[in-house]
Amino acid sequence: MLTQNLGYPRIGGQRELKKVCENYWAGKTGYKNVLAVGKNIRHENWQIQKDAGIDLIPSNDFSYYDHVLDHSLMFGAIPKRYNEVMLKQDNEEIDLYFAMARGYQKNGFDVVAMEMTKWFDTNYHYIVPEFYKNQQFRLFSQKIVHEFYEAKQLGIVSKPVLIGPVSYLLLGKEKEAGFEKIDLIKNLLPVYADILTKLQDLGAEWIQFDEPFLSLDLTEKEQQVYRNTYKQLRKEFPRLNFLLATYFERLGDNAQLATSLPVDALHIDLVRAPQQLDEVLELLPAKTILSLGVVDGRNVWKNDFEQSLAAIQKAKDKLGADRVWIAPSCSLIHSPCDLKSESNNDVLTPEIKQWLAFAKQKVSEIALLKSLSGNAPGVNAQYKLAGNIHDNTSRKTSILIHNSSIKQRVVNIKESDAQRKSSFPSRKQQQQALLNLPLFATTTIGSFPQTAEVRSWRSQLKKGAINQAQYDLHIAAETEKAVKWQEEIGLDVLVHGEFERNDMVEYFGGQLAGFTFTQNGWVQSYGSRCVKPPIIYGDVSRPEAMTVKWSAYAQSLTNKWMKGMLTGPVTILQWSFVRNDQPRSETCMQIALAIRDEVCDLEKAGIKIIQIDEPAIREGLPLRKADWATYLDWAVKAFRISAGGVQDDTQIHTHMCYSEFNDIIQSIADMDADVITIETSRSQMELLDVFADFKYPNEIGPGVYDIHSPRVPNKDEMTHLLKKARAVIPDSQLWVNPDCGLKTRGWDETKKALTEMVAAAKEMRATVTEASII
Ligand SMILES: CN1c2c(nc(N)[nH]c2=O)NC[C@@H]1CNc1ccc(C(=O)N[C@@H](CCC(=O)N[C@@H](CCC(=O)N[C@@H](CCC(=O)O)C(=O)O)C(=O)O)C(=O)O)cc1
Numbered sequence: 001m002l003t004q005n006l007g008y009p010r011i012g013g014q015r016e017l018k019k020v021c022e023n024y025w026a027g028k029t030g031y032k033n034v035l036a037v038g039k040n041i042r043h044e045n046w047q048i049q050k051d052a053g054i055d056l057i058p059s060n061d062f063s064y065y066d067h068v069l070d071h072s073l074m075f076g077a078i079p080k081r082y083n084e085v086m087l088k089q090d091n092e093e094i095d096l097y098f099a100m101a102r103g104y105q106k107n108g109f110d111v112v113a114m115e116m117t118k119w120f121d122t123n124y125h126y127i128v129p130e131f132y133k134n135q136q137f138r139l140f141s142q143k144i145v146h147e148f149y150e151a152k153q154l155g156i157v158s159k160p161v162l163i164g165p166v167s168y169l170l171l172g173k174e175k176e177a178g179f180e181k182i183d184l185i186k187n188l189l190p191v192y193a194d195i196l197t198k199l200q201d202l203g204a205e206w207i208q209f210d211e212p213f214l215s216l217d218l219t220e221k222e223q224q225v226y227r228n229t230y231k232q233l234r235k236e237f238p239r240l241n242f243l244l245a246t247y248f249e250r251l252g253d254n255a256q257l258a259t260s261l262p263v264d265a266l267h268i269d270l271v272r273a274p275q276q277l278d279e280v281l282e283l284l285p286a287k288t289i290l291s292l293g294v295v296d297g298r299n300v301w302k303n304d305f306e307q308s309l310a311a312i313q314k315a316k317d318k319l320g321a322d323r324v325w326i327a328p329s330c331s332l333i334h335s336p337c338d339l340k341s342e343s344n345n346d347v348l349t350p351e352i353k354q355w356l357a358f359a360k361q362k363v364s365e366i367a368l369l370k371s372l373s374g375n376a377p378g379v380n381a382q383y384k385l386a387g388n389i390h391d392n393t394s395r396k397t398s399i400l401i402h403n404s405s406i407k408q409r410v411v412n413i414k415e416s417d418a419q420r421k422s423s424f425p426s427r428k429q430q431q432q433a434l435l436n437l438p439l440f441a442t443t444t445i446g447s448f449p450q451t452a453e454v455r456s457w458r459s460q461l462k463k464g465a466i467n468q469a470q471y472d473l474h475i476a477a478e479t480e481k482a483v484k485w486q487e488e489i490g491l492d493v494l495v496h497g498e499f500e501r502n503d504m505v506e507y508f509g510g511q512l513a514g515f516t517f518t519q520n521g522w523v524q525s526y527g528s529r530c531v532k533p534p535i536i537y538g539d540v541s542r543p544e545a546m547t548v549k550w551s552a553y554a555q556s557l558t559n560k561w562m563k564g565m566l567t568g569p570v571t572i573l574q575w576s577f578v579r580n581d582q583p584r585s586e587t588c589m590q591i592a593l594a595i596r597d598e599v600c601d602l603e604k605a606g607i608k609i610i611q612i613d614e615p616a617i618r619e620g621l622p623l624r625k626a627d628w629a630t631y632l633d634w635a636v637k638a639f640r641i642s643a644g645g646v647q648d649d650t651q652i653h654t655h656m657c658y659s660e661f662n663d664i665i666q667s668i669a670d671m672d673a674d675v676i677t678i679e680t681s682r683s684q685m686e687l688l689d690v691f692a693d694f695k696y697p698n699e700i701g702p703g704v705y706d707i708h709s710p711r712v713p714n715k716d717e718m719t720h721l722l723k724k725a726r727a728v729i730p731d732s733q734l735w736v737n738p739d740c741g742l743k744t745r746g747w748d749e750t751k752k753a754l755t756e757m758v759a760a761a762k763e764m765r766a767t768v769t770e771a772s773i774i
């Protein structure tokens, strides 16, 4: 029996990669330093896994920005706009790479970034490969080969990780009409063959092909491409061992397909889909190894050894120990690095800490499961098993977890709690009478730049270098500056700027009962950006108002409308580590009630426009269509409960980014927010077509510029997008806003971009005709 890992967090235990990349982008350090930090992280990660006792250690799971982008660079899938600019410059490969990720606007060049979207149902974002008709591929970046060699020099014959060719194509986007991306397989496979040849020549024994699409609904054609692809690779590389890794869902109706592909080992996710073990054991061909993903790569709870050992035993009984591997359910990039970094007992209490395992602990759990499932586990392993049983029992029986009055409140929810008093047309009239906003009303999504200075106040407060009153004074001054500046440039609906928030989920987690948080539990969200998901360990309630103080203060500074700013229940759920001892829907309803109370308190404090952000509602959608209806039912209900307590003339906004709305547009309409602001600019308003076809009834603010890139858009670009929007949505429904919050941007870019945006809205107003309003 072997142990293996599918991927290790690559940000570094102290987010070293984030820091060096951001310094490099700011021109404060050289690229050699970036490479050196990357190398250190890889070495440290390999060593941790080796010391823990992992037999098959992955390589090429490291990435300077995103592993999908690494593959695009490896395959030379570089959109022309970068070739033309970058190759003329004295730039390194890494500059081309970062330009694809972030856009490039210097030395007279102005190139937009590639699109970014959610990695399946996680909070990780990948850079979407761009495909063109007759797209050709060639071996461009040899990072995978270098990293295999690097590990080998340390005495580790690693298992290089490749996104499988079918999944790579399915992750991409057709950027012009007239072809199907899946047909590019014939152009792509020769590059895989080049890479495999190089790896084989260097001594690679196992190759991990990540094919997460095998857990999704596939067309017949895609299934056939899977068969042909692996048949061909097998034929060309009879001596290399292939591991086919699936994760995030059950194989379901692809079980037959996955088990029939000519590979040497198949990995399945037994945390998401424990029930698939029996079927896969039945279907697995003789000799194929089964890798059991029993340790949760997506959550922070300690493994339940008794449960995992039962699954391992079942597999061993059927296949024999030689054909069973033990592994995490998926790559550990979705886990924080090391629980040992959590040294402050006031932040994470010892009682809760004993229930947790981060990446470093998880690889040890995997090794321990191997010892425990051997014929004669040693005393040390037995002792650790007893410890594991004790810790899990202490969690199940802890008084911290259950609160009967919260549970009762959920039981008592009535249909009418999820219902606004009147329908949208009537609300719209009442809101317009009160708010008196112009056509093409301008607003922003909530956050303004979280500058190093703002973060340093929080850091000083944490360290005790300043007290709460001093901190509040800083935040108040920053808020006031932002409010005054928004007034000056003529925005219509203002925001307070969210300066007091470390993160839009963690901030609420820090104030809700049933949540705890960490000091250093960072997880990569995209590129250098990380999040520290709070941990929901018990029943959730709101001991006191969470946002009223800052929203009311900001409103007091202006005669314009100040938008209250909340994170919605589904997003709080989705971006937290969620308890696994009750259905997610139950936890979500508890959060919805807490947010509802906050919405009502904001209204009472005079805030008449309230945004409840739900950027993660699409991300939470189950990967299998058959499971959608159940999820959408409770997710929409949770949002409606959170918004349902206010008067008709209080305008409820929601906001979503990175969302493909086509297939869930009815549910988005069912959320019944008065206004929805959505990310649309990176896709050039493509997303709006669905709102038009569907005749979305309420108001919409399609994002007019991409906030993920430091690039500053000009007025004409934005009017161009707004004209595209007005072609499908009447003027009376349109708002003007960026794609998302501006916390990652600097003030200089923000000021320039928003000034242009207000000018774009004014230009649009000047062109209004009666016909365009209806
Ligand atoms: C909208 N998005 C979000 C997602 N998920 C969330 N949970 N939150 C989101 O906002 N998913 C989808 C998108 C992803 N987008 C982003 C955008 C931006 C970030 C980001 O900026 N992350 C920050 C960390 C934010 C944070 O928690 N800041 C804290 C701590 C800051 C810190 O690093 N402090 C230093 C000391 C600093 C000093 O002394 O000056 C330290 O602790 O060492 C805070 O502000 O207090 C990032 O830096 O990556 C994430 C996702």
Ligand SMILES: N[C@@H](CCS)C(=O)O
Binding pocket: 445, 446, 447, 504, 565, 613, 615, 655, 657, 740, 741, 742, 743
């Ligand atoms: N209000 C949040 C939404 C991000 S999705 C922000 O502006 O950052």
Ligand SMILES: [Zn+2]
Binding pocket: 445, 615, 655, 656, 657, 739, 740, 741
């Ligand atoms: Zn957003």
